[in-house]
Amino acid sequence: MQGWKKGASLILALTTAFGLTACGSSGNNNDSNAAAAGNASEPAEASASAELPALDPANPTKVTFYSYSLAYPTMKAGMEELLNEFNETVGKEKGVIVEGIADTTLTQWKTDIQAGKQVDIVQHGFATMDSSRQTLGFKAFEDVFPKDELESHLQGISPNAQALGKIDGKMYGLAFTFSTPILFMNGKLFQDAGLDPNNPPKTWDDVKAAALQIKEKTGKDGFGLAPNNGWTTEGVILSNGGKVIADDRKSAEFASDEGIEAIQMWKDLYHSGAHAVGTDSEVTEQFMAGNLGMFLQSTSVYSGIKSASEAAGWQVYGAQMPQFGDKPSVPVNSGSMLAVRPDSDIKAAAIWEFVKFVTGDRGYTIITSKVGYLPLRTALADDPNGLKDFVDQNPLYRVNLAQLDRIQPVAIWPGEYATEIATAFTDAIVKAVSTDADVRETLTQAQDQINDMLQQ
Amino acid sequence: MSHMEPTAVIPPLAGTASATHASVSRRALLMRRLKPYLYLLPAIVLLIIWMYRPLLYTCYLAFQKWGMVPGTEPTFVGFDNFTRLFRTDSFVHSIGNTVFYTVGLLPFSIVIPLILAVVTDGMKGKSKNFYRAIFFIPMILAPVSVGAIWRWLFHPSNGLVNNLLLKLNVVDRPIAFFSDAQWAKWIILFITGWKMIGFAVLMFSSALTGINREYYEAASIDGAGKFRVFIRITAPLVSPMVLFMLTMSILFASQWTFAYIDMLTAGGPYGSSTNVYYEMYKNAFANMNVGFSSAAALVFFVVFGLIALGLNALSRKLSFYDN
Numbered sequence: 001m002q003g004w005k006k007g008a009s010l011i012l013a014l015t016t017a018f019g020l021t022a023c024g025s026s027g028n029n030n031d032s033n034a035a036a037a038g039n040a041s042e043p044a045e046a047s048a049s050a051e052l053p054a055l056d057p058a059n060p061t062k063v064t065f066y067s068y069s070l071a072y073p074t075m076k077a078g079m080e081e082l083l084n085e086f087n088e089t090v091g092k093e094k095g096v097i098v099e100g101i102a103d104t105t106l107t108q109w110k111t112d113i114q115a116g117k118q119v120d121i122v123q124h125g126f127a128t129m130d131s132s133r134q135t136l137g138f139k140a141f142e143d144v145f146p147k148d149e150l151e152s153h154l155q156g157i158s159p160n161a162q163a164l165g166k167i168d169g170k171m172y173g174l175a176f177t178f179s180t181p182i183l184f185m186n187g188k189l190f191q192d193a194g195l196d197p198n199n200p201p202k203t204w205d206d207v208k209a210a211a212l213q214i215k216e217k218t219g220k221d222g223f224g225l226a227p228n229n230g231w232t233t234e235g236v237i238l239s240n241g242g243k244v245i246a247d248d249r250k251s252a253e254f255a256s257d258e259g260i261e262a263i264q265m266w267k268d269l270y271h272s273g274a275h276a277v278g279t280d281s282e283v284t285e286q287f288m289a290g291n292l293g294m295f296l297q298s299t300s301v302y303s304g305i306k307s308a309s310e311a312a313g314w315q316v317y318g319a320q321m322p323q324f325g326d327k328p329s330v331p332v333n334s335g336s337m338l339a340v341r342p343d344s345d346i347k348a349a350a351i352w353e354f355v356k357f358v359t360g361d362r363g364y365t366i367i368t369s370k371v372g373y374l375p376l377r378t379a380l381a382d383d384p385n386g387l388k389d390f391v392d393q394n395p396l397y398r399v400n401l402a403q404l405d406r407i408q409p410v411a412i413w414p415g416e417y418a419t420e421i422a423t424a425f426t427d428a429i430v431k432a433v434s435t436d437a438d439v440r441e442t443l444t445q446a447q448d449q450i451n452d453m454l455q456q
Numbered sequence: 457m458s459h460m461e462p463t464a465v466i467p468p469l470a471g472t473a474s475a476t477h478a479s480v481s482r483r484a485l486l487m488r489r490l491k492p493y494l495y496l497l498p499a500i501v502l503l504i505i506w507m508y509r510p511l512l513y514t515c516y517l518a519f520q521k522w523g524m525v526p527g528t529e530p531t532f533v534g535f536d537n538f539t540r541l542f543r544t545d546s547f548v549h550s551i552g553n554t555v556f557y558t559v560g561l562l563p564f565s566i567v568i569p570l571i572l573a574v575v576t577d578g579m580k581g582k583s584k585n586f587y588r589a590i591f592f593i594p595m596i597l598a599p600v601s602v603g604a605i606w607r608w609l610f611h612p613s614n615g616l617v618n619n620l621l622l623k624l625n626v627v628d629r630p631i632a633f634f635s636d637a638q639w640a641k642w643i644i645l646f647i648t649g650w651k652m653i654g655f656a657v658l659m660f661s662s663a664l665t666g667i668n669r670e671y672y673e674a675a676s677i678d679g680a681g682k683f684r685v686f687i688r689i690t691a692p693l694v695s696p697m698v699l700f701m702l703t704m705s706i707l708f709a710s711q712w713t714f715a716y717i718d719m720l721t722a723g724g725p726y727g728s729s730t731n732v733y734y735e736m737y738k739n740a741f742a743n744m745n746v747g748f749s750s751a752a753a754l755v756f757f758v759v760f761g762l763i764a765l766g767l768n769a770l771s772r773k774l775s776f777y778d779n
Contacts, residue, residue, distance in 0.1 A: 107742050110744060111741050113525055114525060114526070114741070114744075135523045135525060135744060136744075137525070137527070226635075227725075228635065228725065273629065276613065277612050277630060277631075277632035277635070277636075278611075278612040278613070278632040278634070279632070279634060279724075282611060282612055282634070282635070286612070286613040286614065289613070291613045416523075416744075416745075417743075419744075420743055427726035427727060430635070430724065430726050431725070431726045434632075434636070449545070
């Protein structure tokens with residue numbers, strides 16, 4: 001009996017081993033299948049050629065577009081209009097169907113690439129592009145799209161804006177939704193506090209004085225910039241002559257004297273009693289509810305703010321990003337770029353049609369008027385067939401466009417630890433601004449930690 | 457006279473009959489002995505596919521550097537992931553928070569539910585079910601809805617809690633519950649605990665229902681007070697359930713808090729409300745470092761495995777069964 005039990009156990013063990021081997025080999029098959037299908041991640045097949053193959057309208061090519069704007073309530077309708085118009089016009093005519101995928105977590109495209117799904121175009125943030133290029137198979141535009149068509153398409157987009165997605169001289173992303181931070185103001189609270197929104201605060205000292213006045217006269221918070229905003233912070237540091245990352249992108253430099261002084265100024269404002277507290281989304285909601293005097297934020301939320309203010313009966317005003325003393329402010333860009341992963345020439349041709357449309361005149365007209373970002377083709381703002389009427393009705397966009405000549409790109413953190421580095425930077429700022437922690441010590445510690453990661 | 461009659465049937469050769477019989481019976485015996493294992497086979501195959509294979513694969517990945525991107529190959533890095541794990545500040549902090557959530561959840565999974573179950577157990581008529589239904593409602597709400605409701609209640613400027621605190625002059629500035637390190641993890645703990653109470657009350661109520669009423673009648677005749685009855689009768693007889701809930705609470709505290717960390721604080725501010733599971737998730741799917749995440753998973757598999765064994769031994773030692 002014992003022998004039988006041993007025998008049966010042996011059979012089970014062998015079955016188990018077989019199961020594991022089978023699973024293992026199936027896993028390997030998956031890997032090799034994925035490697036084959038997922039040559040999307042290393043799509044060497046899609047090569048730069050003088051001409052891309054012709055698309056077939058009778059047999060349209062499907063491409064996927066992962067977009068976080070599709071997941072934001074204030075941007076969703078505009079982004080859907082952009083996709084629908086492409087599919088119904090150029091897409092139908094040329095033979096391309098773009099499937100929009102709302103990326104609620106901003107990381108779904110990563111997990112879908114990991115799962116071997118088809119991820120062709122991503123609305124990608126700026127800070128982690130280098131990491132994605134190295135590990136997730138995104139391709140330089142010069143390598144997959146025809147050179148002459150690319151050059152011709154980029155005419156009309158300022159070189160500053162083109163530079164935003166360039167790494168090592170190649171364009172890994174074309175600026176898509178794009179904005180700079182501006183100082184939104186609640187006209188009613190300004191007037192209730194005896195301030196004139198047409199004569200907005202210019203320097204950080206002016207902002208603090210106005211914020212305290214609003215708090216004193218109305219009881220509402222005077223100013224808000226959430227410490228975890230992530231990107232506007234960089235503009236604050238740059239505006240005081242500091243740097244976030246070295247020019248050669250080999251080390252972090254935000255803990256310089258200028259950087260520390262800028263963050264110290266913000267900390268003083270934060271603890272003045274007139275600064276809003278909470279996360280970026282909570283401060284946005286506070287401003288939209290009419291409970292905040294000034295709010296430094298990207299114009300991408302303008303459409304939401306505008307409808308909230310109209311519903312509540314107050315007027316929203318805008319001013320340029322505040323400056324330190326007489327040094328003009330240096331805003332950075334928010335938003336995203338289009339990053340592409342074609343796995344064949346025909347896919348590259350389909351993606352190229354979509355990129356041309358959404359970053360062309362019609363695309364930017366929809367993006368600005370319906371989503372809220374800036375037109376990268378700035379001439380559209382003065383074009384009667386483009387956005388002239390819209391910008392005249394929403395003069396706040398002129399404020400934003402006026403800042404473009406001073407704009408600097410947001411830091412693109414190098415290498416594979418880009419996401420960890422971006423988190424470490426934001427965490428240090430949150431700690432330095434919102435707690436009693438010493439600014440110099442906190443920023444220096446974070447800078448050392450980031451430099452360690454950069455050298456790994 | 458004996459003679460051989462011609463027959464159409466050729467008699468079997470000597471020994472053949474017994475050999476066939478033996479072969480049949482051996483096959484039957486084999487089948488009979490294999491049968492239980494064959495019944496087990498589907499379950500074992502599923503366990504292998506869904507549990508043991510991922511477990512072994514995690515062990516393998518813990519020594520690799522890989523982003524799980526199809527078309528790329530893992531690179532062997534030895535113990536690098538483990539050494540980096542214990543040098544990473546956010547991960548070390550997350551261990552402290554995991555202990556905080558695990559210990560902090562015990563009142564919500566054992567103490568408060570036990571009191572509520574005992575109190576409602578003594579109620580008559582519909583009121584018992586009414587109260588138990590109220591306690592259980594949070595359990596059946598979707599975590600996303602729960603997160604949204606509490607986020608709204610604790611909003612710094614528009615939330616009910618802050619408005620109330622300001623009106624009552626308890627605070628002079630609103631509290632940013634989800635972005636203040638002193639509050640964030642307490643709020644996550646409170647919300648998880650609030651949702652947990654209903655389930656635990658239900659478990660303890662069912663344990664109480666199973667207690668033989670004669671013990672209470674006998675104690676009542678002997679003149680025992682309510683507290684003495686609880687200590688001498690109720691507590692020992694619900695001890696298996698207490699130990700079961702203790703095990704569940706300790707082993708699953710990190711999983712139960714995960715949803716609210718993800719929705720309400722994303723682990724912040726500056727990692728002050730994260731836990732090990734959330735760090736593993738972030739490393740694997742946001743930072744694309746599945747090797748690092750697997751190393752963490754392996755370490756905590758061992759740690760939680762030891763805790764589970766300890767609790768199992770404790771359960772055998774302390775549980776009292778009314779047999």
